[in-house]
Amino acid sequence: MKVGYLGPKATFTELAVKRVFPELEFEPYRTIPECIDAVVEKQVELAVVPVENALEGSVNITLDYLTHEVEIPIIGEITIPIRQHLMVHPSNKEDWQNVSKVYSHSHAIAQCHKFLHTQFKGIPFESVSSTAAAAQMVMDQPEMKTAAIANELAANEYGLTIVQRDIHDFDYNHTRFLILSGQKVDFLSVSSRGYKTTLMITLPSNHPGALHQVLSAFAWRKLNMSKIESRPMKTGIGNYFFIIDLEMELDDVLIPGTIAELEALGCGVKLLGSYPSFIVDLN
Numbered sequence: 103m104k105v106g107y108l109g110p111k112a113t114f115t116e117l118a119v120k121r122v123f124p125e126l127e128f129e130p131y132r133t134i135p136e137c138i139d140a141v142v143e144k145q146v147e148l149a150v151v152p153v154e155n156a157l158e159g160s161v162n163i164t165l166d167y168l169t170h171e172v173e174i175p176i177i178g179e180i181t182i183p184i185r186q187h188l189m190v191h192p193s194n195k196e197d198w199q200n201v202s203k204v205y206s207h208s209h210a211i212a213q214c215h216k217f218l219h220t221q222f223k224g225i226p227f228e229s230v231s232s233t234a235a236a237a238q239m240v241m242d243q244p245e246m247k248t249a250a251i252a253n254e255l256a257a258n259e260y261g262l263t264i265v266q267r268d269i270h271d272f273d274y275n276h277t278r279f280l281i282l283s284g285q286k287v288d289f290l291s292v293s294s295r296g297y298k299t300t301l302m303i304t305l306p307s308n309h310p311g312a313l314h315q316v317l318s319a320f321a322w323r324k325l326n327m328s329k330i331e332s333r334p335m336k337t338g339i340g341n342y343f344f345i346i347d348l349e350m351e352l353d354d355v356l357i358p359g360t361i362a363e364l365e366a367l368g369c370g371v372k373l374l375g376s377y378p379s380f381i382v383d384l385n
């Protein structure tokens with residue numbers, strides 16, 4: 103079985119995916135949409151993409167692509183700790199405080215804002231498709247004296263020197279990744295820490311109190327939400343839909359009852375997946 107992931111080699115996504123599927127074949131993709139397309143088009147059986155970081159919040163391109171562009175179920179999630187390091191080409195390691203630019207993924211830059219603000223004031227930063235892509239760029243252009251924010255695996259893979267470790271602004275830094283697939287996968291060999299169910303909900307228009315009624319349908323059934331996110335419908339200012347994660351597996355009574363109640367209120371409800379949740383400790 104082949105797993106597509108946000109690449110190139112040595113991204114955090116690769117770290118996450120290899121912990122859960124060490125024995126499978128891997129295929130890196132340059133962007134999140136390319137990786138999701140690969141599983142939709144059956145070039146790979148599974149795809150793993152980032153969806154939420156504890157410091158920076160949702161990865162919007164993942165949510166938007168899954169809800170607007172494709173139909174592919176979520177079949178699992180993986181959460182790993184994230185340690186961001188600053189790295190340079192070995193030939194620039196003595197002079198690392200004088201780099202001309204810092205590259206990384208936009209989420210990684212956001213996780214290190216305080217560090218960049220205090221240590222690299224005035225030095226531009228640029229977001230690229232992943233932390234590993236940033237490391238690769240820094241390796242390819244030693245004369246430019248640039249730096250990357252990435253993980254230790256990327257420093258080793260691309261031959262860079264880590265000059266500052268653990269530069270993320272808050273200690274509790276974790277990212278959640280979604281596993282997507284059109285087929286059923288047996289995760290029996292991996293122990294999970296629970297289940298989640300994700301629903302996409304659109305509200306009826308011009309219906310005062312609609313969101314309150316939606317939340318009540320979950321509340322009186324005591325269904326525990328672990329996340330609620332609103333994203334633009336992309337049809338006009340103020341038009342939003344909601345993505346709700348429930349901390350339980352799809353059952354025969356409570357979730358179907360909630361969906362029926364929401365539909366009776368005029369809401370649109372789509373089940374994006376019901377799946378096991380894997381929390382990986384990298385140490």
Ligand SMILES: O=C(O)C(=O)C[C@]1(C(=O)O)C=C[C@@H](O)C=C1
Pocket residue numbers: 108112113114115116152155161184207209210231232233234277
């Ligand atoms: O660039 C990477 O290494 C990724 O796997 C992407 C990503 C993200 O999109 O949030 C994953 C984990 C970190 O939070 C930073 C970047």
